[in-house]
Amino acid sequence: MTYVGVVLISHSSKIAEGVKELIRQVVKDVPLEIAGGTEENEIGTSINKIQAAINKADQGKGVLLFYDLGSAKMNAEMAIEMSGLENVRLIEAPIVEGAYVAAVEAGMGKDLDDVAKRVKESF
Amino acid sequence: MTYVGVVLISHSSKIAEGVKELIRQVVKDVPLEIAGGTEENEIGTSINKIQAAINKADQGKGVLLFYDLGSAKMNAEMAIEMSGLENVRLIEAPIVEGAYVAAVEAGMGKDLDDVAKRVKESF
């Protein structure tokens, strides 16, 4: 079985890792990739990390991206454009609470539109 | 100068630490305390940690508490009741994005009502 993937983009690699461990308690199978911190693991984001996370999270059913603060959004948008992939979508939702909902929904086998819709409805 | 304090309650100590480092880049003076994980530092929350965080964050101008998932909320509410302190308030807002806004607002010297209001308006 394949699932919609989830990517966690945070300025802090600790936030990204923490959200992943929180979700992994509950959802085991959904691809869940993190892109936290800069290339040097300082506070910030890295397009290369985001691109790698998107590629790893993509099982063909699409990928939903969560980010923390504004500048992560710009990097995420660039990474999506450069990936050339369809079905990779950035969502405006709280990174911790939103990604938790998304992972649960994705784990039920929902498609990208449904997962995104459920997340949107939750906030 | 004293400030409204911010407490970050998360099931994951990594999330709490990450949010703290994200905020500390921007806001240096506001008391910012974390209560992440259980007593054994597993995933979960601890009333004792929450109580300690509230006490440390309180400079007399009140404390705003952020939490990640439902069960943290119950522990937070108990901790507030047991603290017996006035001006300690749990807020329904995204932990990462909400606490960031709260810390910036608190750093401007705003009082508890104003900080809470600004956070609420942001989501």
Next chain:
Amino acid sequence: MEINAMQAVQWIEKANEKFQENREYLTSLDRPIGDGDHGLNMSRGFKEAVKKLKAGNYSTPSDVFKDVAMTLISKVGGASGPLFGTAFLKMSVATAGQQVLNETAFVKGLEAALDGIKQRGKATTGEKTMVDVWQPVVAWLKDNGFATASLLVEAEKAMNTTKDMTATKGRAAYFKEKSAGHIDAGATSSYYLFAALAEVLGGK
């Protein structure tokens, strides 16, 4: 039926035995629609509670309940901590000062506990939580007294009603419709708690 401090301690000890024995089972209930830690949470909490009680010297059930409450509150780590913690705290307050609780007094304590759970969890019946065991069982005890064999049956029946429910509280609520078909973990621990009570009162 009457219950004194010693029996209150025995109640918690019996409950602890059940939580240790059924740790894996409780966790397996919490896995498909939760985070798979309920067995761990309950077994850790009650083990600590028993340890605490062993070290103490109690003249009222109320004092026993208070120490149980404080231990559960600080040691459990999940939603069941504040919930069972609040239950025992309210039971302690409602029965304060009485060395022996008669049926009326004990039922009052259990009612206070139920109210505490509902308030803390902002939950009512039908939400697929421990409330779905506590509410009917306490109501039944109030009407029928402490007939221990029937208490066990009632508690088990109540627990099983959670199977078909759709969760609207707690982590299972994230699973919405998919939460149906699984018995609720907290309802099951509540069943064990009442089963332990039945055993203590029934002299087993």
Next chain:
Amino acid sequence: MEINAMQAVQWIEKANEKFQENREYLTSLDRPIGDGDHGLNMSRGFKEAVKKLKAGNYSTPSDVFKDVAMTLISKVGGASGPLFGTAFLKMSVATAGQQVLNETAFVKGLEAALDGIKQRGKATTGEKTMVDVWQPVVAWLKDNGFATASLLVEAEKAMNTTKDMTATKGRAAYFKEKSAGHIDAGATSSYYLFAALAEVLGGK
């Protein structure tokens, strides 16, 4: 005025010198209403860009801009990475294939860069960002050509207009009214970028 690949490289080298020299200053601008990393971000990004250019062999400005873009995008880490990265990428696309850019061609490239920044940042003028330097400076260049001394004056004037503005984009926007009274960090780096251009074109 004409600009070839070698001059494009010099532009970036001069800009890099300015970012290294003013690293602390840029960071100090980003501290009161931001996260205090802008100097670090710009100096790291341009240092890497210069390193990349040193290793390359370029026949068109477009190729220079492309490598600068890719380096800034992957090395900067903050908002200025995708913003300046997009600017150089659009400049590269708009001037592709031309060994030498005349005024018209170069202005076209700069207009494309400005559009890229605005699109990427969803920003317009008056929001206290780098757009408040790019937009007036590009407009001025289009109307007046590359008179280097005046270019410097225009860029500096534009940078200073950000001081009284209230930020509505980027991290400074969190500070709302309190963001007024500080010059924007990204506007200042944009000023250095145009200052570097003026120096290269002016033959300094």
